[in-house]
Amino acid sequence: xxxxxSTIETGEDQESSLGQIKVNHxxxxxxxxxxxxxxxxxIAVGGNFVDNFIAQISSKESDKxxxxxxxxxxxxEIEIRVMMEYGVELAKTAETLQMIVAKQVTNMTGKPVAxxxxxxxxxxxxxxxxIESEEEAE
Amino acid sequence: MPESIRQxxxxxxxxxxxxxxxxxxxxxxxxxxxxxxxxxxxxxxIAFSGESGSVSVSRKALQDLIKxxxxxxQSVHAARPTVKIAGSKIHTHVDLRxxxxxxxxxxxxxxxxxxxELLQRSLNFDQIGRIEIMVTSFGKxxxxxxxxxxxxxxxxxxxxxxxxxxxxxxxxxxxxKNPS
Numbered sequence: 001x002x003x004x005x006s007t008i009e010t011g012e013d014q015e016s017s018l019g020q021i022k023v024n025h026x027x028x029x030x031x032x033x034x035x036x037x038x039x040x041x042x043i044a045v046g047g048n049f050v051d052n053f054i055a056q057i058s059s060k061e062s063d064k065x066x067x068x069x070x071x072x073x074x075x076x077e078i079e080i081r082v083m084m085e086y087g088v089e090l091a092k093t094a095e096t097l098q099m100i101v102a103k104q105v106t107n108m109t110g111k112p113v114a115x116x117x118x119x120x121x122x123x124x125x126x127x128x129x130x131i132e133s134e135e136e137a138e
Numbered sequence: 139m140p141e142s143i144r145q146x147x148x149x150x151x152x153x154x155x156x157x158x159x160x161x162x163x164x165x166x167x168x169x170x171x172x173x174x175x176x177x178x179x180x181x182x183x184i185a186f187s188g189e190s191g192s193v194s195v196s197r198k199a200l201q202d203l204i205k206x207x208x209x210x211x212q213s214v215h216a217a218r219p220t221v222k223i224a225g226s227k228i229h230t231h232v233d234l235r236x237x238x239x240x241x242x243x244x245x246x247x248x249x250x251x252x253x254x255e256l257l258q259r260s261l262n263f264d265q266i267g268r269i270e271i272m273v274t275s276f277g278k279x280x281x282x283x284x285x286x287x288x289x290x291x292x293x294x295x296x297x298x299x300x301x302x303x304x305x306x307x308x309x310x311x312x313x314x315k316n317p318s
Contacts, residue, residue: 078191084199086202086203086206088260089259089260090185090193090195090199090203090260090261091185091186091193091260091261091262094185094193095190095193098190098191098193099190102190115189115190115191115192116190116191117191117192117193117194118191118192118193118194119182119193119194119195119196120185120193120194120195120196120199121196121198121199122196122198122199122202123199123202123203123206124202125206
Protein backbone atom coordinates (compact mmCIF):
# COMPACT_ATOMS: atom_id res chain seq x y z
CA UNK A 1 0.00 0.00 0.00
CA UNK A 2 1.28 3.43 -0.85
CA UNK A 3 1.95 5.84 1.97
CA UNK A 4 -0.81 8.37 2.51
CA UNK A 5 -0.65 11.98 3.61
CA SER A 6 -1.86 11.77 7.16
CA THR A 7 -2.97 15.40 7.19
CA ILE A 8 -5.49 14.96 4.41
CA GLU A 9 -8.85 13.74 5.55
CA THR A 10 -10.21 11.30 3.04
CA GLY A 11 -13.45 9.48 2.66
CA GLU A 12 -13.84 5.74 2.77
CA ASP A 13 -11.99 3.98 0.03
CA GLN A 14 -13.97 2.77 -2.93
CA GLU A 15 -12.62 -0.28 -4.61
CA SER A 16 -12.70 -0.60 -8.38
CA SER A 17 -11.04 -3.04 -10.73
CA LEU A 18 -8.35 -0.51 -11.56
CA GLY A 19 -7.57 0.67 -8.06
CA GLN A 20 -8.79 2.72 -5.18
CA ILE A 21 -10.80 5.91 -5.47
CA LYS A 22 -10.62 8.36 -2.61
CA VAL A 23 -12.60 11.51 -2.20
CA ASN A 24 -11.24 14.22 0.00
CA HIS A 25 -13.74 15.85 2.30
CA UNK A 26 -12.72 19.24 0.94
CA UNK A 27 -13.96 18.08 -2.47
CA UNK A 28 -17.27 17.00 -0.97
CA UNK A 29 -17.45 20.36 0.75
CA UNK A 30 -17.00 22.12 -2.59
CA UNK A 31 -19.73 19.98 -4.17
CA UNK A 32 -22.04 20.88 -1.31
CA UNK A 33 -21.34 24.60 -1.70
CA UNK A 34 -21.88 24.56 -5.44
CA UNK A 35 -25.12 22.62 -5.10
CA UNK A 36 -26.35 24.90 -2.33
CA UNK A 37 -25.69 28.17 -4.07
CA UNK A 38 -27.83 27.07 -7.01
CA UNK A 39 -30.87 26.46 -4.83
CA UNK A 40 -33.44 29.24 -5.23
CA UNK A 41 -33.61 31.25 -2.04
CA UNK A 42 -30.06 30.55 -0.90
CA ILE A 43 -27.93 33.68 -1.06
CA ALA A 44 -24.63 32.48 0.33
CA VAL A 45 -22.95 29.61 2.10
CA GLY A 46 -21.26 30.54 5.34
CA GLY A 47 -21.88 33.05 8.03
CA ASN A 48 -21.59 36.82 8.23
CA PHE A 49 -18.68 39.04 7.20
CA VAL A 50 -16.69 38.28 10.35
CA ASP A 51 -17.21 34.53 9.98
CA ASN A 52 -16.17 34.66 6.34
CA PHE A 53 -13.08 36.67 7.22
CA ILE A 54 -12.15 34.13 9.86
CA ALA A 55 -12.77 31.37 7.34
CA GLN A 56 -10.16 32.91 5.06
CA ILE A 57 -7.48 32.57 7.72
CA SER A 58 -8.74 29.38 9.26
CA SER A 59 -8.06 25.84 8.15
CA LYS A 60 -11.03 24.34 9.91
CA GLU A 61 -13.65 23.02 7.51
CA SER A 62 -16.48 23.98 9.82
CA ASP A 63 -15.44 27.63 9.57
CA LYS A 64 -16.06 27.67 5.86
CA UNK A 65 -19.76 27.02 6.09
CA UNK A 66 -19.70 23.29 5.37
CA UNK A 67 -18.65 20.43 7.60
CA UNK A 68 -18.34 16.95 6.19
CA UNK A 69 -17.94 13.84 8.30
CA UNK A 70 -18.80 10.18 8.06
CA UNK A 71 -20.96 7.99 10.25
CA UNK A 72 -20.11 4.47 11.36
CA UNK A 73 -21.50 3.00 8.15
CA UNK A 74 -19.30 5.30 6.09
CA UNK A 75 -22.11 7.52 4.85
CA UNK A 76 -21.57 11.24 4.63
CA GLU A 77 -22.94 13.49 7.31
CA ILE A 78 -23.09 17.06 6.12
CA GLU A 79 -23.66 20.29 8.00
CA ILE A 80 -24.16 23.45 6.01
CA ARG A 81 -24.64 27.05 7.16
CA VAL A 82 -26.44 29.33 4.74
CA MET A 83 -27.79 32.82 4.30
CA MET A 84 -31.26 32.88 2.79
CA GLU A 85 -33.26 35.42 0.88
CA TYR A 86 -35.99 37.36 2.63
CA GLY A 87 -39.44 36.37 1.44
CA VAL A 88 -38.84 32.72 0.67
CA GLU A 89 -40.32 29.99 2.81
CA LEU A 90 -37.30 29.09 4.84
CA ALA A 91 -38.45 25.65 5.89
CA LYS A 92 -39.36 24.65 2.35
CA THR A 93 -36.14 26.07 0.92
CA ALA A 94 -34.13 24.23 3.57
CA GLU A 95 -35.87 20.97 2.68
CA THR A 96 -35.11 21.51 -0.99
CA LEU A 97 -31.52 22.27 -0.07
CA GLN A 98 -31.23 19.03 1.89
CA MET A 99 -32.60 17.05 -1.01
CA ILE A 100 -30.45 18.67 -3.69
CA VAL A 101 -27.24 18.50 -1.69
CA ALA A 102 -27.76 14.85 -0.82
CA LYS A 103 -28.58 13.98 -4.41
CA GLN A 104 -25.64 15.90 -5.84
CA VAL A 105 -23.12 14.45 -3.40
CA THR A 106 -24.38 10.91 -3.97
CA ASN A 107 -24.30 11.37 -7.75
CA MET A 108 -20.79 12.75 -7.78
CA THR A 109 -19.12 10.59 -5.17
CA GLY A 110 -21.13 7.40 -5.36
CA LYS A 111 -21.51 7.36 -1.60
CA PRO A 112 -24.83 7.77 0.19
CA VAL A 113 -25.56 10.73 2.43
CA ALA A 114 -26.88 9.94 5.88
CA UNK A 115 -28.15 13.44 6.55
CA UNK A 116 -27.82 17.08 5.70
CA UNK A 117 -28.17 19.44 8.63
CA UNK A 118 -29.03 22.94 7.49
CA UNK A 119 -28.34 25.93 9.70
CA UNK A 120 -29.90 29.19 8.57
CA UNK A 121 -27.43 31.78 9.75
CA UNK A 122 -29.04 34.89 8.33
CA UNK A 123 -31.69 36.37 6.12
CA UNK A 124 -31.02 39.08 3.55
CA UNK A 125 -32.97 41.04 1.01
CA UNK A 126 -32.65 40.09 -2.66
CA UNK A 127 -30.85 43.36 -3.43
CA UNK A 128 -28.04 42.39 -1.10
CA UNK A 129 -27.53 39.25 -3.16
CA UNK A 130 -27.00 41.29 -6.30
CA ILE A 131 -24.47 43.49 -4.56
CA GLU A 132 -22.61 40.43 -3.29
CA SER A 133 -22.61 38.86 -6.75
CA GLU A 134 -21.21 42.05 -8.27
CA GLU A 135 -18.50 42.17 -5.63
CA GLU A 136 -17.61 38.54 -6.32
CA ALA A 137 -17.48 39.24 -10.05
CA GLU A 138 -15.05 42.09 -9.47
CA MET B 139 3.82 50.90 43.54
CA PRO B 140 5.48 47.49 43.12
CA GLU B 141 9.00 47.47 41.76
CA SER B 142 8.12 45.33 38.76
CA ILE B 143 5.45 47.76 37.56
CA ARG B 144 7.82 50.68 37.96
CA GLN B 145 10.44 48.82 35.91
CA UNK B 146 7.88 48.09 33.22
CA UNK B 147 6.88 51.76 33.03
CA UNK B 148 10.53 52.79 32.81
CA UNK B 149 11.05 50.27 30.04
CA UNK B 150 8.05 51.63 28.11
CA UNK B 151 9.40 55.17 28.48
CA UNK B 152 12.64 54.10 26.85
CA UNK B 153 10.94 52.43 23.89
CA UNK B 154 10.44 54.38 20.63
CA UNK B 155 6.83 55.20 19.63
CA UNK B 156 6.67 52.62 16.84
CA UNK B 157 7.66 49.86 19.26
CA UNK B 158 4.87 50.87 21.64
CA UNK B 159 2.40 50.89 18.75
CA UNK B 160 3.64 47.44 17.73
CA UNK B 161 3.22 46.08 21.25
CA UNK B 162 -0.26 47.58 21.42
CA UNK B 163 -1.18 46.01 18.08
CA UNK B 164 0.05 42.60 19.21
CA UNK B 165 -1.92 42.99 22.43
CA UNK B 166 -5.12 43.84 20.53
CA UNK B 167 -4.65 40.91 18.15
CA UNK B 168 -4.06 38.58 21.09
CA UNK B 169 -7.28 39.77 22.72
CA UNK B 170 -9.21 39.30 19.46
CA UNK B 171 -7.73 35.84 18.99
CA UNK B 172 -8.60 34.86 22.53
CA UNK B 173 -12.12 36.16 22.03
CA UNK B 174 -12.45 34.06 18.91
CA UNK B 175 -11.22 30.94 20.67
CA UNK B 176 -13.52 31.44 23.63
CA UNK B 177 -16.46 32.58 21.53
CA UNK B 178 -19.68 30.79 22.38
CA UNK B 179 -21.53 29.17 19.54
CA UNK B 180 -24.63 31.16 18.68
CA UNK B 181 -27.81 29.65 20.00
CA UNK B 182 -30.04 28.04 17.46
CA UNK B 183 -33.55 26.78 17.30
CA ILE B 184 -34.30 23.53 15.53
CA ALA B 185 -37.14 24.20 13.12
CA PHE B 186 -37.65 20.56 12.30
CA SER B 187 -35.75 17.34 12.13
CA GLY B 188 -36.27 14.32 9.93
CA GLU B 189 -34.56 11.41 8.22
CA SER B 190 -32.80 13.69 5.78
CA GLY B 191 -31.34 15.84 8.56
CA SER B 192 -32.31 18.77 10.69
CA VAL B 193 -32.97 22.42 9.91
CA SER B 194 -31.90 24.97 12.50
CA VAL B 195 -32.26 28.72 12.54
CA SER B 196 -29.80 30.99 14.26
CA ARG B 197 -30.90 33.85 16.47
CA LYS B 198 -29.40 36.30 13.99
CA ALA B 199 -31.48 34.86 11.15
CA LEU B 200 -34.62 35.25 13.22
CA GLN B 201 -33.68 38.82 14.06
CA ASP B 202 -32.98 39.57 10.38
CA LEU B 203 -36.32 38.09 9.43
CA ILE B 204 -38.27 40.08 12.00
CA LYS B 205 -36.39 43.28 11.22
CA UNK B 206 -37.15 43.02 7.49
CA UNK B 207 -40.79 42.30 8.25
CA UNK B 208 -41.04 45.41 10.42
CA UNK B 209 -39.29 47.57 7.83
CA UNK B 210 -41.79 46.46 5.21
CA UNK B 211 -44.43 48.39 7.14
CA GLN B 212 -44.73 51.92 5.81
CA SER B 213 -45.06 53.40 9.28
CA VAL B 214 -41.77 51.98 10.52
CA HIS B 215 -38.55 53.90 10.05
CA ALA B 216 -36.19 51.62 12.00
CA ALA B 217 -36.49 48.40 13.93
CA ARG B 218 -34.22 46.63 16.35
CA PRO B 219 -35.46 43.16 17.27
CA THR B 220 -34.18 41.02 20.09
CA VAL B 221 -34.97 37.33 20.05
CA LYS B 222 -34.82 35.04 23.03
CA ILE B 223 -34.97 31.31 22.65
CA ALA B 224 -36.23 29.76 25.84
CA GLY B 225 -36.71 26.04 25.63
CA SER B 226 -38.61 25.51 22.41
CA LYS B 227 -40.30 28.92 22.44
CA ILE B 228 -39.32 32.12 20.74
CA HIS B 229 -39.81 35.38 22.59
CA THR B 230 -39.43 38.55 20.60
CA HIS B 231 -38.91 42.15 21.61
CA VAL B 232 -38.80 44.87 18.97
CA ASP B 233 -37.72 48.46 19.50
CA LEU B 234 -39.31 50.61 16.84
CA ARG B 235 -38.83 54.09 15.51
CA UNK B 236 -41.87 55.22 13.62
CA UNK B 237 -41.98 57.75 10.82
CA UNK B 238 -44.76 59.74 12.46
CA UNK B 239 -46.95 59.73 15.51
CA UNK B 240 -49.58 57.36 14.18
CA UNK B 241 -51.94 54.98 15.89
CA UNK B 242 -49.49 53.07 18.04
CA UNK B 243 -51.89 50.34 19.07
CA UNK B 244 -52.87 49.60 15.50
CA UNK B 245 -49.27 49.47 14.28
CA UNK B 246 -48.15 47.34 17.20
CA UNK B 247 -50.95 44.83 16.75
CA UNK B 248 -50.36 44.72 13.02
CA UNK B 249 -46.69 43.96 13.51
CA UNK B 250 -47.41 41.35 16.14
CA UNK B 251 -49.71 39.56 13.74
CA UNK B 252 -47.22 39.79 10.88
CA UNK B 253 -44.33 38.48 12.97
CA UNK B 254 -46.42 35.63 14.30
CA GLU B 255 -47.64 34.69 10.82
CA LEU B 256 -44.13 34.96 9.44
CA LEU B 257 -42.67 32.57 11.98
CA GLN B 258 -45.49 30.12 11.45
CA ARG B 259 -45.44 30.32 7.67
CA SER B 260 -41.71 30.49 7.01
CA LEU B 261 -40.48 28.09 9.61
CA ASN B 262 -43.52 26.13 10.71
CA PHE B 263 -42.96 27.38 14.24
CA ASP B 264 -45.95 26.93 16.44
CA GLN B 265 -44.15 27.56 19.71
CA ILE B 266 -44.30 31.33 19.55
CA GLY B 267 -44.00 33.10 22.85
CA ARG B 268 -44.38 36.76 23.69
CA ILE B 269 -44.03 39.38 20.97
CA GLU B 270 -43.32 42.72 22.60
CA ILE B 271 -43.38 45.89 20.56
CA MET B 272 -41.89 49.04 22.00
CA VAL B 273 -42.02 52.35 20.18
CA THR B 274 -38.95 54.28 21.17
CA SER B 275 -39.18 57.39 19.02
CA PHE B 276 -40.91 59.15 16.16
CA GLY B 277 -39.84 61.04 13.11
CA LYS B 278 -37.88 60.21 10.01
CA UNK B 279 -34.34 61.45 10.23
CA UNK B 280 -31.81 61.43 7.42
CA UNK B 281 -29.37 59.49 9.52
CA UNK B 282 -30.22 55.82 9.84
CA UNK B 283 -29.21 55.47 13.41
CA UNK B 284 -30.57 52.83 15.78
CA UNK B 285 -33.54 53.72 17.96
CA UNK B 286 -32.81 55.73 21.07
CA UNK B 287 -32.24 53.81 24.26
CA UNK B 288 -34.64 55.94 26.31
CA UNK B 289 -38.19 55.16 25.29
CA UNK B 290 -40.35 58.22 24.88
CA UNK B 291 -43.58 56.34 24.41
CA UNK B 292 -44.42 52.82 25.20
CA UNK B 293 -47.16 50.55 23.93
CA UNK B 294 -47.31 47.28 25.77
CA UNK B 295 -47.86 44.57 23.22
CA UNK B 296 -49.37 42.20 25.68
CA UNK B 297 -51.32 42.67 28.80
CA UNK B 298 -49.12 40.48 30.89
CA UNK B 299 -45.57 41.35 30.03
CA UNK B 300 -43.44 39.33 32.39
CA UNK B 301 -40.05 40.63 33.47
CA UNK B 302 -37.15 38.53 32.22
CA UNK B 303 -36.28 37.34 35.71
CA UNK B 304 -39.80 36.06 36.21
CA UNK B 305 -40.16 34.35 32.87
CA UNK B 306 -41.70 30.92 33.42
CA UNK B 307 -39.79 29.45 30.51
CA UNK B 308 -36.40 30.79 31.42
CA UNK B 309 -33.43 28.69 30.54
CA UNK B 310 -29.69 29.03 30.11
CA UNK B 311 -30.32 30.53 26.68
CA UNK B 312 -31.69 33.60 28.43
CA UNK B 313 -28.19 34.74 29.09
CA UNK B 314 -27.66 35.24 25.38
CA LYS B 315 -30.20 38.02 25.12
CA ASN B 316 -28.34 40.24 22.70
CA PRO B 317 -25.53 38.57 20.77
CA SER B 318 -24.42 41.79 19.12
